[in-house]
Amino acid sequence: MKAKVLVTRETFQDVLDxxxxxxxxxxxxxxxxxxxxxxxxxxxxxxxxxxxxxxKIDAGLLARCPDLKAVCNIAVGFNNIDIEACTARKVMVTNxxxxxxxxxxxxTWALILATARRLMEAEAYVRAGEWHGWKLKQFLxxxxxxxxxxxxxxxxxxxxxxxxxxxxxxxxxxxNKRRLDANIERTYxxxxxxxxxxxxxxxxxxxxxxYSAATHHMIGKTELxxxxxxxxxxxxxxxxxxxxxxxxxVLKSGKIAGAGLDVFxxxxxxxxxxxxxxxxxxxxxxxxxxxxxRHGMAMxxxxxxxxxxxxxxxxxxxxxxx
Ligand code: DGY
Numbered sequence: 001m002k003a004k005v006l007v008t009r010e011t012f013q014d015v016l017d018x019x020x021x022x023x024x025x026x027x028x029x030x031x032x033x034x035x036x037x038x039x040x041x042x043x044x045x046x047x048x049x050x051x052x053x054x055x056k057i058d059a060g061l062l063a064r065c066p067d068l069k070a071v072c073n074i075a076v077g078f079n080n081i082d083i084e085a086c087t088a089r090k091v092m093v094t095n096x097x098x099x100x101x102x103x104x105x106x107x108t109w110a111l112i113l114a115t116a117r118r119l120m121e122a123e124a125y126v127r128a129g130e131w132h133g134w135k136l137k138q139f140l141x142x143x144x145x146x147x148x149x150x151x152x153x154x155x156x157x158x159x160x161x162x163x164x165x166x167x168x169x170x171x172x173x174x175x176n177k178r179r180l181d182a183n184i185e186r187t188y189x190x191x192x193x194x195x196x197x198x199x200x201x202x203x204x205x206x207x208x209x210x211y212s213a214a215t216h217h218m219i220g221k222t223e224l225x226x227x228x229x230x231x232x233x234x235x236x237x238x239x240x241x242x243x244x245x246x247x248x249x250v251l252k253s254g255k256i257a258g259a260g261l262d263v264f265x266x267x268x269x270x271x272x273x274x275x276x277x278x279x280x281x282x283x284x285x286x287x288x289x290x291x292x293x294r295h296g297m298a299m300x301x302x303x304x305x306x307x308x309x310x311x312x313x314x315x316x317x318x319x320x321x322x
Pocket of ligand 1: 053074075076077078100237285286287288
């Protein structure tokens with residue numbers, strides 16, 4: 001008899017077909033998000049689950065799902081999963097690193113350019129029929145080329161963002177938990193600096209750190225106050241790394257020039273004050289959302305699930321235990 005697995009959110013049909021070759025699959029193609037109770041019921045008798053970042057997997061849920069052996073997240077981030085609780089119950093957890101790096105870096109650049117050059121404001125102006133002629137000072141924005149890019153979190157995605165900065169003749173500085181090897185710094189022409197220096201020197205500060213208790217509100221009131229008045233802040237990593245209420249205050253008072261945000265605290269119920277600000281570009285957590293990349297993420301999560309339940313050694317195993 002095939003092991004039973006659950007796919008919590010809509011996915012690509014060929015990913016479901018691949019899973020069906022190994023397991024008895026319960027899918028949620030109507031894509032109705034599951035609350036805790038629905039998820040706990042759906043996971044009864046399931047050995048594996050393919051989760052989205054919207055699914056919270058915690059000790060309480062795990063205690064109600066005694067057959068569960070693998071949680072395979074369709075995301076590189078895994079802050080929706082209590083890893084310790086999974087390890088305590090010998091539940092394997094996997095993520096999808098690598099496949100989304102380039103698409104996320106591309107989208108980060110879309111946010112940088114749209115924010116610095118006021119693309120959304122200008123587009124809305126044209127659509128509203130308000131454009132009645134060329135003016136020298138129309139939608140004056142900030143240049144991106146030849147300026148200083150500050151990268152907070154210089155992992156795989158941060159490095160892809162740095163690589164793209166070369167085309168804009170930028171100076172790249174970064175801050176990371178650990179300083180990178182000199183060879184990697186040379187590859188990206190990136191200089192390591194302390195957090196305070198990063199905040200003070202960056203014309204564009206872009207966040208690519210993982211979210212955890214250690215990075216919660218890492219960019220808050222104090223840090224924002226250290227940024228230049230014409231700087232912009234970009235976050236395509238995770239909500240919660242930036243203190244959204246503090247960011248709204250500095251955007252309102254013009255203490256920084258703007259922000260490009262793909263992620264928020266308490267998604268999708270973002271702080272409504274963002275909506276009335278003109279100097280912010282808002283997108284709905286889609287940085288990795290190209291067709292090829294989202295498909296790659298879903299297929300990698302499925303491959304992790306097959307390797308976890310068939311062989312006990314998934315390639316992207318986050319909590320290896322004996
Ligand atoms: C991730 O992979 O963590 C992304 O946020 C998903 O879109």
